[in-house]
Amino acid sequence: DEDHVYHLYVVRHSRRSAVVQALRENGVGFGLHYPVPIHRTVAYADLGLGAGSYPNAELLAEEILSLPMYPELTDEHIEQVCEVMTQAASLSG
Helix, strand or coil: CCCCCCCCEEEECCCHHHHHHHHHHCCCCCECCCCCCHHHCHHHHHHCCCCCCCHHHHHHHHHEEEECCCCCCCHHHHHHHHHHHHHHHCCCC
């Protein structure tokens, strides 16, 4: 008698800043939940792990963002998010 409550819908795009701009221009919320890879945070500074230590983590930190995901999300809002993301997906490097 329980339902899953999804709370993050994370996507990746090589031109995240352009996608973020498109989302903002169209009034679509988003989140940047993990903008700094853990090895580059203050908590791990004493390890001396600078840029390039974990290139995959660093790349993902620059490319991922979270799209709206909550129980009250309407079909209309889902369509709006899909339209903006479809347009943004066509952005090339």
